[in-house]
Amino acid sequence: MELLLNTDESDELMQAYHTVREHVAQSDAQLLSIQSLAVQITPLPPDMLVDLVADTFHRSPEIDAFPLIEDMQPVGLITRRKLSMSLFTRFGHALYGRKPISRLAQSHPIIVRIDDRLVSVINRALDRPQEDVYDDLIVVDRFGKYYGILSVKQLVLRQTDMLVNTLDQRALAQKQAQELERINTMKSQFISCITHELRAPVNTMIGLAELIQFAQNSGDLNKVGNYASLSLTAATNLRALVNNILDLAKIEAGRLEVQIDTFNLSRVVIEVKEATEILLRNKDVRTVNQCPSQDIYIQSDSIKVRQILTNIANNAAKFTEHGHIVFKIEFRADQVILSIADTGVGIKKEDQSELFKAFSQVGDIKTRSHEGTGLGLVITKYLVELLHGKLYFESEFGVGTTFIVIFPCKPQFKEREINHA
Numbered sequence: 001m002e003l004l005l006n007t008d009e010s011d012e013l014m015q016a017y018h019t020v021r022e023h024v025a026q027s028d029a030q031l032l033s034i035q036s037l038a039v040q041i042t043p044l045p046p047d048m049l050v051d052l053v054a055d056t057f058h059r060s061p062e063i064d065a066f067p068l069i070e071d072m073q074p075v076g077l078i079t080r081r082k083l084s085m086s087l088f089t090r091f092g093h094a095l096y097g098r099k100p101i102s103r104l105a106q107s108h109p110i111i112v113r114i115d116d117r118l119v120s121v122i123n124r125a126l127d128r129p130q131e132d133v134y135d136d137l138i139v140v141d142r143f144g145k146y147y148g149i150l151s152v153k154q155l156v157l158r159q160t161d162m163l164v165n166t167l168d169q170r171a172l173a174q175k176q177a178q179e180l181e182r183i184n185t186m187k188s189q190f191i192s193c194i195t196h197e198l199r200a201p202v203n204t205m206i207g208l209a210e211l212i213q214f215a216q217n218s219g220d221l222n223k224v225g226n227y228a229s230l231s232l233t234a235a236t237n238l239r240a241l242v243n244n245i246l247d248l249a250k251i252e253a254g255r256l257e258v259q260i261d262t263f264n265l266s267r268v269v270i271e272v273k274e275a276t277e278i279l280l281r282n283k284d285v286r287t288v289n290q291c292p293s294q295d296i297y298i299q300s301d302s303i304k305v306r307q308i309l310t311n312i313a314n315n316a317a318k319f320t321e322h323g324h325i326v327f328k329i330e331f332r333a334d335q336v337i338l339s340i341a342d343t344g345v346g347i348k349k350e351d352q353s354e355l356f357k358a359f360s361q362v363g364d365i366k367t368r369s370h371e372g373t374g375l376g377l378v379i380t381k382y383l384v385e386l387l388h389g390k391l392y393f394e395s396e397f398g399v400g401t402t403f404i405v406i407f408p409c410k411p412q413f414k415e416r417e418i419n420h421a
């Protein structure tokens with residue numbers, strides 16, 4: 001018959017035991033009930049012979065102790081440890097084999113009630129001499145009748161599990177609360193920004209409509225054309241803002257669907273480059289095509305890739321007055337790298353961390369010289385990440401800016417169908 005515990009296990013358990021003892025003493029600790037820990041095993045009569053008890057232990061390897069019960073009352077406890085220590089001494093068997101088990105049993109085991117508090121049970125069990133600390137306890141019901149056995153080892157292990165779960169849950173709840181607060185703050189900042197941004201073009205349009213009305217009333221129609229075109233610009237800006245906000249709302253709600261197909265990436269880049277040239281028609285800025293001569297096909301969402309490149313290219317066109325804008329596709333075995341580099345105003349180091357925040361047009365809001373909603377890059381970054389890509393940029397103030405998009409996908413090559421510029 002094996003001894004109950006080896007020393008290593010016993011040391012570890014002892015440590016767990018102390019941790020659990022400290023923990024259960026805390027007022028807010030969640031405690032297992034004695035009733036849920038008790039195991040109802042069939043008790044033995046105190047006059048059963050030691051040999052028969054040894055056989056019973058042998059047939060029940062999962063049981064570490066049997067209670068001895070007489071008239072429903074516990075009168076002792078025999079543990080596997082005690083029995084094996086007594087029987088396997090030199091004359092043990094001859095001495096005890098034919099004797100009643102009550103001769104070897106503990107006559108004063110710890111008896112606890114099903115409604116006792118775990119903390120008092122642990123204290124009583126731990127205050128025993130070190131060698132008895134793991135002996136099982138006997139559980140009785142509210143009337144003092146035998147109910148079951150409580151394994152101290154099980155108690156420590158299960159309460160430790162519970163302790164770990166409670167701590168994990170607390171840490172998780174704290175993290176979730178912090179995250180929720182962060183999102184709430186961001187949302188309220190976002191809403192106050194939106195309100196401000198929406199009001200500005202609406203006020204402009206009202207002001208211009210009043211001017212037109214005034215001009216009509218006074219018969220001075222010279223400036224009406226100018227007012228109308230200013231009003232059109234404000235309305236166009238407002239539409240771009242509303243579209244961007246709707247895009248963001250869809251992203252936030254996770255309603256932006258990805259439609260993957262295989263498409264000609266080279267053609268998309270070239271078309272974005274051509275659309276950019278229209279924006280540059282009154283500027284001294286050239287576009288440069290540095291895409292491979294073969295057409296590159298990738299599997300992704302073509303509409304979103306186009307939107308990403310358009311947003312970046314529109315920024316390049318907006319913030320570049322002289323020089324050139326280079327469109328480039330590079331590839332590795334499992335990556336496609338798109339870049340758009342300009343020789344524009346560049347972005348100051350201190351402004352770079354603000355770039356992907358909503359409404360963050362770099363520089364003072366009142367001194368902005370360029371039209372825009374300040375949402376383009378926020379949306380672009382979301383879209384890139386939605387397609388499992390990464391968005392980077394490098395910029396030097398006064399020299400220029402390069403935006404780089406990396407998609408993890410295997411490119412395929414085909415001879416160019418139509419010869420674009």
Ligand SMILES: Nc1ncnc2c1ncn2[C@@H]1O[C@H](COP(=O)(O)OP(=O)(O)OP(=O)(O)O)[C@@H](O)[C@H]1O
Pocket residue numbers: 240244311315316319342344345346347355360361362363371372373374375376377378401
């Ligand atoms: N290529 C660039 N060169 C210099 N500054 C840039 C460039 N791209 C972006 N920025 C800076 O980052 C800011 C944010 O860009 P973003 O595209 O998000 O907004 P926007 O272009 O101002 O408005 P929109 O929502 O209409 O795109 C810009 O206002 C500008 O200050």
Ligand SMILES: [Mg+2]
Pocket residue numbers: 311314315372376377
């Ligand atoms: Mg933009």
